[in-house]
Amino acid sequence: MNKIIVVLALLFASQRFIHRSEHINPSAETLTILSPDMKVIAELDGWELATLPNETVIYHRSQTHFAPTHSLEIAVYDPVRRKDKVIYPPMPIQPVRRQFIDSVAQVYKQRGEAWFREHNHHGDPTRFDSMLMGDVLVDAAAKTFSFKVRFGDPDNVADPLPFTQDVQVTCKPLAPVEQIQCYEALTQ
Numbered sequence: 001m002n003k004i005i006v007v008l009a010l011l012f013a014s015q016r017f018i019h020r021s022e023h024i025n026p027s028a029e030t031l032t033i034l035s036p037d038m039k040v041i042a043e044l045d046g047w048e049l050a051t052l053p054n055e056t057v058i059y060h061r062s063q064t065h066f067a068p069t070h071s072l073e074i075a076v077y078d079p080v081r082r083k084d085k086v087i088y089p090p091m092p093i094q095p096v097r098r099q100f101i102d103s104v105a106q107v108y109k110q111r112g113e114a115w116f117r118e119h120n121h122h123g124d125p126t127r128f129d130s131m132l133m134g135d136v137l138v139d140a141a142a143k144t145f146s147f148k149v150r151f152g153d154p155d156n157v158a159d160p161l162p163f164t165q166d167v168q169v170t171c172k173p174l175a176p177v178e179q180i181q182c183y184e185a186l187t188q
Helices: 095-111 113-118
Strands: 008-013 018-025 028-034 040-051 057-061 074-078 083-088 130-139 144-151 165-172 181-186
Touching: 018 040, 028 057, 040 074, 040 130, 083 165, 083 181, 095 113, 095 165, 095 181
Parallel strands: none
Antiparallel strands: 008 018, 018 028, 028 040, 040 057, 057 074, 074 083, 130 144, 144 165, 165 181
């Protein structure tokens, strides 16, 4: 049987680099960073969320489409220095996230081990559903960027949780990528 693969490619130009995004499935893309002469600088596993004034790309890392949960991961890539770093979720685990993990662990304990075997579920409360809510907002003057995240997804039939939590995330500084740290706070 012949397979037909359809790739949707989008090109975005920053000041010094070209960003090409190729859609793979509902949970994955490849983001290619090209030089002005169209040489590949990097192929990133994810899709662009924002580009900082210094050309650093903030991107949403791809996820395994058929996994029971989808945990948000955000990374940054500096095409000038060719440095990549996962910045979200923040490590070590912060209090807001720890509290949510503890709540998920209680639900998982109530389900029992048999439920996880029957549903082919990882059973790891640290890998709960989390999703980006809206855009990444860059404040160049304050040298920060921020975004909102929702913990939990009651509509996920593979891992129904009876609760969610909205979290505000602020990251700083804008450069260098090695120094970027993100901080979680409960939203009002």
